[in-house]
Amino acid sequence: MRHQKAGRKLGRTSSHRKAMFRNMLTSLFEHEKIETTDAKAKELRKIAEKIVTLGEKGDLHSRRQVLRVISDKKIAKNLFDQIAPRYQSRNGGYTRIFKVGRRHGDNAPLSLIELIPEENVQKPKKRASGQQKKREAVSTAPK
Template identity: 40%
Template sequence: MRHRMKRNKLNRYGSHRRSLMRNLAKEIIEHGTIMTTTVKAKVGKEYIEKLITKAVKAYKIKDENKEESIALRRQLFAELGDRKLVNKLVDEIAPKYTGRNGGYTRVIKVGQRRGDGAEVSVLQIVE
């Protein structure tokens, strides 16, 4: 049964979709805001929120349970592939959201792209 298995595949095969999400996450962690199509922004929001949740957990338990914190950092590294971004995510971004349960990013619709008319949105990290 396929209950609760709905996912937007973005007309891409699995490895391409994974690469796209990884690149979106890297850019939003590095710059804080990106402009992309609305569909990519909505799918990317889900992916990035999961990464930030892991980072918040790693930040909260870094003093109590060192092994679990390191394990979470390694999971983030496996997703992002860049230690600098993992450190920025855990040490700079995660402390802002320790008291927040989700809702770390927002999608703001901007309009249509001039070339092909695709709906464009801004994906940004909430301050």
């Protein structure tokens, strides 16, 4: 029985799986979106969320932990300098997965996983209260 076993094996050895996800993470942080199968995208999301959280911390220990996974120093620097700061006010949910259909060769279900773009949150302007609206309407009415 397979009770309480987290994660997918994806038909690969543990070393192959680890190398594959390291490469996929590097590509995700380099291009900010990649297309892959549904199962790989769902597994990649878990790892990517943890890496972005480490990027938000930004201390030396976090940098070393990220460099263990992402071997390209330029991409790791980009993660700490540009990607992680855009999610400072966000608690998780840094990635988004879209289903994009099926692969032509083997009919495998494909998904697009992307980093959520920076949100420009603007507060809505306060509307005038009811009495002020009436005064404005009366004062602008033609006589």
